[in-house]
Amino acid sequence: MHPEPADDSGSWARLRPAVGTAIRLVMGVVFGYAGISKILDIPVAKVSVESYRIFPREIADTIGVVLPVVEIALGLLLLLGVGTRIVSIMLSLLLIAFIAGIASLWVRGISTQCGCFGGSLIPTGRPDYPLEIARDSGMLLATAWLVLWPRTRFAVEDLLGRQQDPAAARVDDLGAPAGDALAAR
Template sequence: MRWVGVLARLVVGGVWIVAGALKLPDPTESVRAVRNYQLLPEAVVPFVGHSLPVLEILVGLCLLLGLLTRPAAVVSAVLMGAFVVGIASAWARGLSIECGCFGGGGGPVENATAAYPWEIARDAALMLASLYLVWRPGTPAALDNIVFAPTYDGDPVSDS
């Protein structure tokens, strides 16, 4: 069962890195995608649009490397939850926009609503994998095992 966590780290981390890397070259597209959801105040849209790809890459790297796994998984689960809510909200309000999940400006697209169930299912599955890592962050082949390894050598520690 310990290798389930490794698989979750690699899949979710890989998705984050790809998503962030595809958005990073053109931050205006990312800002446009955030804006098209019509959920955030305009004052915060540019900040979210510019910072989201960087955050996605950082979370992805942490998960791939198994470094700060639980905090990275918490951020991952929260982001995936927000994406599920965003896509469901767009669907409920009749917006037909590209999700912008893997680059692109998330602009109006004819019949984009047909993709919403798949996008919600994908993000929900990634959120569940992230929550698994919140619950069981300890996995083999993780830098956490080296960086945060116990230093106890078996000798009693004296307080004197």
């Protein structure tokens, strides 16, 4: 577990790493599952990206192949607790792109399955774009939590000896000195 700042005490200081750990593990599983479900059927993943009608076919096909690998890698890094903040920033950017893509389908009146978790392109009814946007927005909030508070329990970073000297331990999660006005939030 990462050491908490010296002036951060109370129940929030004890709760924050536990909440962050739960978020890190759940998001790791979600993105790992999403990537694995796509990588098991690359032709469907390619067609899914093409169905958004945003990119030329060649670029959409490349995204359909690369995206599952990226999702698996980022999900695994989260599960392990390696580079939690930077991985969460990357996932946040992906989620913003996913939300924008789904919103564009909705605005343009295109009815297609999002392909977010692989699966068949056989229509299973009218897509529920507001629900898909809400789901991805919730995941965006979760990754934002990890950007702000990346210190979690059971992280490989700790096992690899990520030690802080006493002066470095007196900074908050955003790198501000412990007595800084921004750190008092």
